[in-house]
Amino acid sequence: MPLAVPVLPEGVDPAWLPAAAFRSLGTRRTLIRGSGPLVETVHGEVAGACARFGGRVERDPEPGAGASYDLVLEVGPGLGDEEFAYERTAGSTTVTASGQSGLLYGLFHVVRLGENAFHGERAREVHGPALPLRMLDHWDHVAVHPVMGQVERGYAGGSLFWEDGRARGGTARVRAYGRLLAACGINAVAVNNVNVHETEAHLLTDRIGEVAALADALRPYGIRTHLSVTFAAPIVLGGVDTADPLDARVREWWARATADVYSAIPDFGGYVVKADSEGQPGPFAYGRSHADGANMLAAALAEHGGTVHWRAFVYNHRQDWRDRSTDRARAAYDHFVPLDGQFADNAVLQVKHGPMDFQVREPVSPVLGAMPRTRLALEVQATQEYTGQQRHVCWLGPMWSEVLGFRPEGAARVGELADGLVAVSNVGDDPFWTGHPLAQANLYTLGRLAWQPDADPYRLLDEWIRLTFPAAAPRLVTGLQTALKGSWRTYEKYTAPLGVGFMVQPGHHYGPSVDGYEYSPWGTYHFADRDGVGVDRSAATGTGFAAQYAKPWSEMYESPDTCPDELLLFFHHMSYGHILHSGKTVIQHIYDTHFEGVAEVEEAREAWASLADLVGPARHARVTERYDEQVRSAREWRDQVNSYFFRKSGVVDSHGRRIY
Numbered sequence: 001m002p003l004a005v006p007v008l009p010e011g012v013d014p015a016w017l018p019a020a021a022f023r024s025l026g027t028r029r030t031l032i033r034g035s036g037p038l039v040e041t042v043h044g045e046v047a048g049a050c051a052r053f054g055g056r057v058e059r060d061p062e063p064g065a066g067a068s069y070d071l072v073l074e075v076g077p078g079l080g081d082e083e084f085a086y087e088r089t090a091g092s093t094t095v096t097a098s099g100q101s102g103l104l105y106g107l108f109h110v111v112r113l114g115e116n117a118f119h120g121e122r123a124r125e126v127h128g129p130a131l132p133l134r135m136l137d138h139w140d141h142v143a144v145h146p147v148m149g150q151v152e153r154g155y156a157g158g159s160l161f162w163e164d165g166r167a168r169g170g171t172a173r174v175r176a177y178g179r180l181l182a183a184c185g186i187n188a189v190a191v192n193n194v195n196v197h198e199t200e201a202h203l204l205t206d207r208i209g210e211v212a213a214l215a216d217a218l219r220p221y222g223i224r225t226h227l228s229v230t231f232a233a234p235i236v237l238g239g240v241d242t243a244d245p246l247d248a249r250v251r252e253w254w255a256r257a258t259a260d261v262y263s264a265i266p267d268f269g270g271y272v273v274k275a276d277s278e279g280q281p282g283p284f285a286y287g288r289s290h291a292d293g294a295n296m297l298a299a300a301l302a303e304h305g306g307t308v309h310w311r312a313f314v315y316n317h318r319q320d321w322r323d324r325s326t327d328r329a330r331a332a333y334d335h336f337v338p339l340d341g342q343f344a345d346n347a348v349l350q351v352k353h354g355p356m357d358f359q360v361r362e363p364v365s366p367v368l369g370a371m372p373r374t375r376l377a378l379e380v381q382a383t384q385e386y387t388g389q390q391r392h393v394c395w396l397g398p399m400w401s402e403v404l405g406f407r408p409e410g411a412a413r414v415g416e417l418a419d420g421l422v423a424v425s426n427v428g429d430d431p432f433w434t435g436h437p438l439a440q441a442n443l444y445t446l447g448r449l450a451w452q453p454d455a456d457p458y459r460l461l462d463e464w465i466r467l468t469f470p471a472a473a474p475r476l477v478t479g480l481q482t483a484l485k486g487s488w489r490t491y492e493k494y495t496a497p498l499g500v501g502f503m504v505q506p507g508h509h510y511g512p513s514v515d516g517y518e519y520s521p522w523g524t525y526h527f528a529d530r531d532g533v534g535v536d537r538s539a540a541t542g543t544g545f546a547a548q549y550a551k552p553w554s555e556m557y558e559s560p561d562t563c564p565d566e567l568l569l570f571f572h573h574m575s576y577g578h579i580l581h582s583g584k585t586v587i588q589h590i591y592d593t594h595f596e597g598v599a600e601v602e603e604a605r606e607a608w609a610s611l612a613d614l615v616g617p618a619r620h621a622r623v624t625e626r627y628d629e630q631v632r633s634a635r636e637w638r639d640q641v642n643s644y645f646f647r648k649s650g651v652v653d654s655h656g657r658r659i660y
Contacts, residue, residue, distance in 0.1 A: 001040060002040050002043035002044035002046075002047045003037075003040045003041045003043070003044040003220055004044050004048070005044055005045060005048040005179070006172050006173075006175040006176040006179060007172060007176075008172075008173070008176055009172070009173060011431050012173065012176075012431050012433075013431055013432045013433060013437070013619070015180055015432075015433055015440050015444075015468060016180065016183065016184070016440065016444055016464055016467040016468045017111075017179065017180060017183055017467070018467075018468070018470060019049075019052055020470035020471065021111055021114075021467050021470050022045075022048070022049035022052070022053070022111060023049075023053050023114075023470070024111075024113075024114045024115045024117065024118060025046065025049045025050075025055070025071070025110060025111060025117075026046075026048075026049030026050050026051075026052050026053030026054070026055045027053045027054060027055045028050075028055045028056075028070035028071055028118060029055060029056045029057075029058075029068070029069050029070050029071070030046050030050070030055065030056070030057045030058070030069060030070065030071040030072070030073065031057075031058050031059075031060055031069040031071070031072045031073070031074075032046065032057065032058070032059050032060075032072075032073045032074070033059070033060060033072070033073070033074035033075060034073075034074055034075030034100070034103065035075075036075075036100045037100065037219070037220060038100030038101060038103065038104050038220065038221075038222055039075065039100055039103060040220075041104060041220045041221060042073060042103055042104055042107050043057065043059065045107060046073070046107070068092075069092055070091075070092060070093065070118055071092070071093045071094075071095070071110065071117075071118070072092060072093070072094045072095070073095050073103060073106065073107060074094070074095070074096050074097075074103075075096075075097060075098065075099075075100065075103055076096045076097070076098060077098055078098060079096070079097060079098040079099070079102060079126065079128075080098065080099065080102070080128055081098065081099030081101055081102060082099060082101045082102050082105060082128055082129050082132075082187070083097065083098070083099070083102050083126060083127065083128035084096065084097040084102040084103060084105055084106030084109065084126075084127055084128070085097070085106075085124055085125065085126050085127075086106060086109060086110075086122065086124070086125050086127060087122055087123060087124040087125065088117075088118075088120065088121055088122040089121060089122075093110065093117055093118060093122075095107065095109070095110060100222070101187070101222040102128075104182055104221065104222055105127070105182070105185065106127070108182065108183045109127060111183070111467075112463060112466075112467065114466070129185060129187075129450070129451045129452075130415065130416075130451065130452055130453050130454075131415070131418060131419065131420050131421050131450050131451070131453065132419060132420065133187075133188065133307070133348065133377055133419055133420025133421070133422070134185055134186050134187050134188065134420065134421055134447065134450035134451065135186070135187070135188035135189065135190065135226070135309075135377075135420060135421070135422045135423075136181070136186055136188070136189050136190070136382070136422070136423055136424075136425040136427075137190045137194065137228070137272060137379075137422055137423070137424050137425060138151075138159070138160075138161065138189065138190060138191055138192065138193070138424075138425045138427075139151060139152040139153055139154065139193040139194065139195075139383070139424055139425075140152075140154070140159040140160075140161055140162055140191065140192055140193055141159070141162065141192070141193055141197070141199075141200060142162045142165060142166070142167075142192065142199045142200050142203065142207075143164070143165040143197070143199040143200075144164060144165070145197070147507075148195075150162065150163070151193075151428055152193050152195065153381075153383050153385045153424065153509075154383060154428050155383060155384060155389045155390035155391070155426070155428075155435045155436075156383075156390060156426060156427055156428030156429075156430040156432075156433060156434050156435035156439075157428035157429045157430035157435065158428055158429045159428060159429065160173060160174055160177055160427060160428065160429055161174065161191050161192075161214055162192075165199065166210075167210040167213060167214070168429075171213060171214065171216070171217035172217075173429070174214055174217040174218060175217040175218070175220065175221070177218075177427065177433075178217065178218040178219075178220065178221035178223045179221050180433075180443075181221065181223055181447065182221035182222055182223065183447075184443070184444045184446075184447030184448050184451075185447040185448055185450055185451035186223070186446075186447045186450065187222055187223060187224060188223060188224045188225075188226055188269050189218060189223055189224075189225060189226065189425075190225075190226040190227065190228055190272045190309075191203075191211060191214055191225060191226070191227065192227060192228045193228060194228045194272055194273075194274035194280075194311065195274065195278070195280060196228050196229060196230040196274075196280070198236060200228070200230075201229070201230050201233055201236045201237055202237065203227055204227060204229050204233055204237065204257060204261065205237050205257060205260070208260065208261055208264045208265070209264060211225060211227060211264070211265065212264040212265050215265045215267070215268065219267065224267055224268070224269035225265060225267075225268060225269055226268075226269040226270055226271065226272055226309070227261070227268075227271060227272070228271070228272040228273070228274070229271045229272070229273060229297075230280070230281065231243055231273060231275045231280070231281045231282050231283070231293060232281040233253075233254075233257070234249075234250050234253040234254070237257075238253045238257070240253055242286070243281065243285075243286070244283075244286040244288065245283050245286070245288050245292045245293045245295070245296035246286075246288060246292060246296075250296070251296055251299065251300070254296060254297060254299075254300040255299075255300045257300075258300040258301055258304065258306070259304070262304045262306075268304070268306060269306060269307065270301050270306035270307035270308055270309065270346075271297055271301065271306070271307075271308045271309065272308075272309045272311070272350075273293070273294070273297065273308060273309065273310050273311065274311045274313065275290065275293055275310070275311075275314075276290070276314050277311065277313050277314045277315070277317075278313075278317050279317075282314075289339060289342070290310065290314070290335065290336065290339060291339045291342035291343050291347075293310070294308055294310040294343055294344065294347040294349075295342075295343065295344045295347060297310075297347075298343075298344035298345075298346045298347040299344065301346060302344070302346050306346065307346050307347070307348055308344075308346065308347050308348070309348050309350045309377065309422065310343075310347055310348065310349055310350060311350045311379070312332045312335070312336050312349050312350060312351045312352070312367060313332070313352055313357075313379075314331060314332065314335045314336075315328045315331035315332070315523065316328070316331065316523065317521060317522055317523070318521045319521050319522070319523040320521070321518070321519045321520065321521065321525065324527075324536075324543070325543065326523070326543075327523070327535075327537060327543035327544075327545055328355075328356060328522075328523030328524065329355035329356055329537060329543070329545045330355070330543060330544070330545050330548065331355075332351065332352070332355060332365060332367050333355075333365075333366050333367050333370065333548045336349060336367060336371065337367060337370045337371060339374075340370070340371040340372070340373050340374050341373035341374065342374075343374050343375070345375070347375065348375045348376065348377045348419060348420060349367075349371065349374050349375065349376050349377070350376075350377045350379045350420075350422055351365055351367045351368055351376055351377070351378060351379060352365060352379045352380075353365060353378055353379065353380050353400075353403045355367075355545070356501055356502075356524070357386070357524075358380070358381040358385055358386050358387075358424075359386055359496070359499075359501040359502065360386060360387050360394075360399075360488070360491055360492045360495055360496070360501075361492055361496075361498075361499045361501070361566055361567065361570075362499065362501065362567075362570065363499075363549075363557065363567055363570060363571075364403050364406040364408065364414065366408065366548040366549045366550075366553075368406075368408055368414050368417060368418070369408020369409040369414075369417065369549075369550060370408070370409070370548070370550075372417075375419045376417065376418050376419060376420075377418055377419060377420035377421065377422045378403065378404070378414060378415075378418045378420070378421050378422070379422045379423070379424075380396075380400055380403070380421070380422070380423045380424075380446070381423065381424045382396070382423040382424060382425055382426040382442050382443055382446050383424050383425060383426040384396075384426065384439065384442075385424075385509055386502075386504065386509060387488075387491055388491055388630065388633075389509075389510050390426065390434060390435035390436040390439045390626075391435075391436065391510075391626050391629045391630060391633070392436075392487075392491060392626070392629075392630040392633065392634075393436065393438050393439075393483055393484065393487045393491075393604065393626070393627070393630065394442075394487050394488055394490075394491040395438070395441050395442060395445070395461065395484040395485070395487045395488060396442050396445070396446075396488055397441070397442070397445040397449070397457030397458075397460060397461060397488075398457050398458075398488055398489075399488050400445070400446065400449055400457070401449065401455075401456075401457040404421075404449060404453040404454070405453075405454065408549070408550060408553070409550040410550075413453070413454070414453075415449075415453025415454060416453070418453075420450075421446070421449065421450040421453070423446050425443075426439055426442060426443055427443065431618075432619070432622060436622070436623070436626050437619050437622055437623055438480075438483065438484060438623060440464070440468065441461060441464050441484055444460070444463070444464040444467075445457055445460045445461065445464065448460045448463065458485065461481070461484060461485065462477075462481070465477055465480050465481070472614070473614055475611070475614065476611055476614040476615070479607055479608065479610065479611045479614075482604070482607055483604050483607060483608060486600070487604070490597050490600040490601060490604075491597070492566075492593075492597075493593040493594065493596050493597030493600070494593070494594050494597030494598055494601070494634045494637045494638050494641075495512070495597075495637055495641075496526075496641075497569065497589065497590045497593060497594075497641070498534070498565060498566060498567070498568045498569040498570075498586070498589065498590075499566055499567040499568065499569050499570035499571075500526045500533065500534055500535070500569035500570060501524065501526075501570065502516070502517055502524040502526070503516065503526065503641070504516055504517075506520065510633075511633055511636060511637070512636055512637045512640040512641060513640075514526075514528070514640060514641060514644040515644075526569070527573055528644075528645070528648055529648065530648055530649065530650075531575055531576070531649075532573055532574050532575040532576055532578070532586070533569055533573065533574065533576070533586070533645070533648075534568065534569035534570070534571075534572050534573040534574050535569070535570065535571070535572075535573060536571075536572055536573045537557075537570065537571045537572070538557075538558050538559075538571065538572065539554075539558060540558065542571075542572075542573075545571075546558045546571055557571045558571075560572045560574060560578065564581075565580045565581050565582055565589075568580070568586075569586075574586050576645070576648075576649040576651055577651075585651075587645060587649050587651045588653070588654055590641065590642065590645050591642055591645075591646075591653045591654075591655075591657070591659070592655075594637065594638040594641055594642050595638060595642075595657060597634060597637075597638065598631070598634045598635055598637075598638045601627075601630050601631050601634045602631055604627065605624075605627040605628070605630070605631055608620075608623055608624065608627055609624065639659075639660055642659045642660075643659055643660040646659045
């Protein structure tokens with residue numbers, strides 16, 4: 001029987017799958033061949049569209065019956081599980097897949113094409129994901145954390161999965177979430193925070209039934225469920241007096257616990273682990289390596305087909321700010337590159353895109369090019385912890401595209417070296433899913449880049465606009481493009497300059513505080529003084545981080561003369577009078593970009609106001625409220641940063657603008 005399309009609760013936005021996006025499909029005659037749970041999902045999607053728009057769907061297991069159909073969706077041999085073939089000949093469109101997931105992805109490809117799927121001729125094209133692991137990590141708590149709340153670094157309401165210490169009642173919206181993710185190419189979700197506290201630890205054992213219910217809701221759209229676990233689980237849950245990964249009792253405990261997980265969730269994806277990081281337990285306590293820890297869990301998962309995602313976010317978070325020899329940026333490379341080749345085949349090292357912490361501008365992590373014998377996943381942050389917290393418009397597609405296109409050691413791009421793309425989710429129980437309605441574009445773009453890392457992000461943005469606003473007037477399309485396309489660089493302009501990073505309020509990380517972390521133990525310093533600003537990470541006179549890169553990058557970053565302007569203060573401590581490649585001094589660049597960034601946000605707010613007649617009132621009001629806050633915050637950033645550096649340097653703005 002076809003699986004009915006999930007019904008959204010009243011007032012919840014359909015995001016990029018509004019009913020109107022299925023109009024072209026729903027007016028046609030469609031034949032579906034094949035069987036299996038995801039084929040029933042495909043049938044349900046087509047049947048729902050046809051019921052709404054007057055088309056017809058049929059099931060015919062016999063070959064040779066497709067000539068009179070507008071669309072044929074069929075399971076056939078010759079392709080990978082997630083691949084599909086698309087062609088159009090003799091007035092009929094055909095999508096063929098060997099795996100059920102491939103057929104589902106093929107259906108959503110037809111939806112994206114709209115009317116173009118049913119006109120002209122198209123030679124056979126085979127489509128498939130470049131990355132097998134396309135995953136969202138939810139930093140959701142089961143029990144509300146006294147500091148971080150229900151969702152750590154969450155800016156879209158509460159959790160989709162958990163509420164006040166228990167699973168939320170009903171899973172219809174979780175299934176609708178799985179549908180949105182499948183439509184953009186995501187195939188995996190971790191349902192709890194990587195900082196695993198005692199309540200969340202029990203999801204692995206006596207509360208696995210709650211996770212199984214979520215897996216049941218996500219499964220019809222091909223989403224495999226993962227769980228974040230604490231490395232100390234044998235102690236916390238099993239009564240074992242150690243978590244030493246080489247101790248036989250520990251390995252046996254994990255083997256039993258994992259077998260029980262698969263009894264409850266046969267298609268369980270695996271574990272996500274944050275170990276020896278920011279207070280989380282790990283193998284260092286036992287004199288063991290991270291390869292020892294990851295491989296212990298990989299062994300427990302291997303016979304079930306599971307994967308351990310082991311995060312490479314390991315550094316000293318109790319650094320003495322007086323110590324300039326210790327460099328947080330070096331930490332992941334120093335800890336993990338010596339272990340290359342020691343990780344199990346079903347262990348994936350999850351590496352942040354930059355060496356620090358999801359800043360608006362960082363160099364690409366050198367780890368991504370330095371471990372050819374280890375499976376790697378690129379980790380990015382869709383939730384906007386350091387990019388405006390979904391109160392600011394900041395479309396991150398161009399940034400992610402730059403990272404995926406970076407060539408760390410020769411010809412291969414990051415998108416070719418990695419086995420996966422993982423993002424910290426920006427979704428919650430907010431009616432618009434992402435808090436800021438325009439932040440939906442980040443989630444959609446993320447999924448599509450995970451499917452095709454070399455895709456033009458601006459084309460993907462246009463896809464999102466076409467799907468989310470079917471039959472949009474040209475003025476609305478242009479307005480949305482204007483609001484989003486340059487928003488990442490606009491945000492960069494009015495926040496921390498030239499790659500130096502941070503300068504945020506400690507703790508919650510929203511808004512400016514230039515010296516907020518300057519004397520803290522977190523290793524996030526800018527070292528501004530009366531003469532200059534920036535961190536010397538050169539090999540010749542600094543921490544040596546630049547030398548962690550292969551040539552030509554190590555040579556480029558080593559010298560201020562060749563270092564790109566946008567990363568100059570990340571790699572070098574420079575005088576305020578240093579002349580950039582742009583021809584401006586460092587200090588004048590700081591002044592100019594902060595005034596420019598505010599002006600661009602003010603213009604964007606005005607442009608959005610002009611679209612009130614083309615956008616639903618609830619959406620327009622929400623975005624307007626967020627733009628008002630973005631303008632206020634951008635002005636605060638401008639005034640605090642410019643005033644700080646004017647007072648440090650004593651150099652006046654060459655344009656005579658007001659600086660406090």
